[in-house]
Amino acid sequence: MRVTRLATTIAVGSAMAATAAAAGAQEDYSYARRLYLDKAQCSYCHGWAGDGAGEGQSNGGAANLRQSRLNRAQLVTTILCGRPGTAMPHFDELAYSDKRCYGMTEADVGKLKPSLPPGSTLQPREAEAIADYVLAKFVGRGAITRAECEESFGKGARACSDQPAKTP
Template sequence: MRRDGNTRSSSLLVLGWFVVAALLAITGGMARAQPAAPGPVDLELGKKLYRANCAGCHKWHGNGGGGYGGDALSLRHTTLDRDQVITTIGCGRPGTGMPYHLRDAYEGDEKKCYGLGQKDLSPGMVLAANAFLRPGEIGVIADYVLARVKGRGEPGYDDCLEFFGAGSRVCNIFKSPVEGGPAAAPPGK
């Protein structure tokens, strides 16, 4: 039984995030080589990218919460502005399950994320996303989050339909809350 190492690494990770959070407060997160705010906002592309890269953990509605994707924060309740959302997507949140989506976030001498480079991070302290995003794509996702997610109340039927579209029963739950028992059998062949 080897327990000490686990506890120690867990504690270090928590401690590490506090350090990073302090750095974030001081430095403002990602150095300001931010994607420029686009002209017309492409919300459909933003939704597509959000669905592919974010919805697993933050859920389709952005409210986050527990799940196999970790304990993701609510984007509906977030107070982050566009730059901060971009920083969080690009750099991740060290010590948590939020991965970085910029391929070179912690590479090179620039230390563009929280003033940190690979050498400053213990193994596993910050996780790489399954798929990296271009800076422009990160900006489009941020625009989608600000326009369609942030500040909205509890998700409802219209939100669901807006996200998934018609043609599926995925939003029916908002119209007909379930009671006990399985749904009625559909017609056979």
């Protein structure tokens, strides 16, 4: 009798865990998306879909984040510290003021020091939220879809009419 009740408890418990996991898959990325598009303006260089197609005025050559092989920690570091010698800016305002970035100070990094971003600088937790967004929405995705576009700009958005309704 007791054994049966225990088994039931376990079964109910794991069903709840499964529901929680399914809810997790539906996680709301609207906060991180706003950081990516508006506050940090990653999209200025990387494009709204992370494919590297930024605005015409940007310096170009931004990485295609959909093909990135970086893990979460590496993404966070790249965002906060930028990439020395490239146009990828540092979003931590205090990067290179001490050794927090790649163990390098301003003197160490010299003229390879990444620039400040065109948008706002970020707190570490904001960079983490963006890294999660990049992993969930860009990395490993193939061609950009209309569904994905409407997720960013709203259903029926004119900006999305060029996107294929389905991935070819």
